[in-house]
Amino acid sequence: MKVTEHYTVRHLLTAICSLVCVALLAIGANAALDLRAPEAAKMAFTQETDSAIQLALIIGNGNYPDAAEPLSQPINDASGLAYAMRRHGFDVDMVEDATKADMTRAVERLKSRIKPGSVVMLFFGGYGVQSRHETYMMPTDAVIWKEGDVRQEGMSVETVLHAIKERGARATLAVIDASRRNPYERRFRSFSHGLAPVSAPNNALIISSNTPGKVADDTKGEHSVLVTELLNNLNAHVSAEGVFNKTRVAVFRASNGAQMPSVSSSLLEDVHLNPGDDPDLTTSSLAPIATENAPIVVQK
Numbered sequence: 156m157k158v159t160e161h162y163t164v165r166h167l168l169t170a171i172c173s174l175v176c177v178a179l180l181a182i183g184a185n186a187a188l189d190l191r192a193p194e195a196a197k198m199a200f201t202q203e204t205d206s207a208i209q210l211a212l213i214i215g216n217g218n219y220p221d222a223a224e225p226l227s228q229p230i231n232d233a234s235g236l237a238y239a240m241r242r243h244g245f246d247v248d249m250v251e252d253a254t255k256a257d258m259t260r261a262v263e264r265l266k267s268r269i270k271p272g273s274v275v276m277l278f279f280g281g282y283g284v285q286s287r288h289e290t291y292m293m294p295t296d297a298v299i300w301k302e303g304d305v306r307q308e309g310m311s312v313e314t315v316l317h318a319i320k321e322r323g324a325r326a327t328l329a330v331i332d333a334s335r336r337n338p339y340e341r342r343f344r345s346f347s348h349g350l351a352p353v354s355a356p357n358n359a360l361i362i363s364s365n366t367p368g369k370v371a372d373d374t375k376g377e378h379s380v381l382v383t384e385l386l387n388n389l390n391a392h393v394s395a396e397g398v399f400n401k402t403r404v405a406v407f408r409a410s411n412g413a414q415m416p417s418v419s420s421s422l423l424e425d426v427h428l429n430p431g432d433d434p435d436l437t438t439s440s441l442a443p444i445a446t447e448n449a450p451i452v453v454q455k
Contacts, residue, residue, distance in 0.1 A: 283333025
């Protein structure tokens with residue numbers, strides 16, 4: 156009997172010890188999870204940042220019904236710049252002869268793809284019009300009879316840049332090649348030559364094709380003078396601000412002083428267009444460069 160009782164007590168103690176061990180292991184596992192939670196959150200944030208990419212929205216508008224003849228250079232400029240930016244690691248969405256609806260959809264596509272830390276480029280080639288000291292990119296289906304129509308029919312450069320910033324972009328680059336004499340000007344009572352200075356958000360770099368308030372006539376070349384010199388300077392191993400400044404000087408010289416692009420910057424850090432020059436953009440963070448994949452193109 157005593158032997159049986161001893162055997163029973165022994166097994167009971169063994170079972171109790173097992174339960175205690177299981178409980179201790181559970182407590183330890185929970186503590187480990189609690190300790191790792193901040194690390195996991197930090198890792199998730201790091202992965203989100205590392206996955207940030209370089210995006211470009213490139214719009215080239217050439218066929219305006221109100222113009223005496225189509226603009227040939229904006230389409231060529233958009234195509235050439237799209238090809239170049241893809242080679243520099245940018246994921247490009249290119250839109251040709253965009254209506255207001257096309258431009259709105261393109262901007263929404265861009266906004267939906269921006270991640271914290273992204274570098275975003277906006278290019279617009281075509282007609283730009285200033286109204287109330289603000290520059291508007293004109294779609295091909297714009298119906299303009301008075302200056303107030305510009306604000307209704309056009310798309311504000313500043314509005315797009317601020318929308319990009321609000322989505323968490325690390326930096327915004329804008330190339331506005333639209334300082335042409337617009338075909339609606341004769342309908343306005345007030346003077347509206349050229350483009351207005353752009354009020355940019357923080358961490359933005361902007362180059363426009365001429366000094367605010369001045370127009371630039373197209374040349375006979377395949378590309379505009381601005382895009383020609385920008386393409387020539389994209390491979391320079393300098394910051395994006397350096398590339399834009401080199402382009403500004405090159406345009407001034409190529410035009411014999413007739414055209415002086417405007418460069419404005421609110422960048423708080425260096426941004427590089429060559430992936431290998433930018434320490435904040437790792438190889439894994441860049442969009443894949445595959446020659447067989449053409450840019451996204453929306454054509455009318």
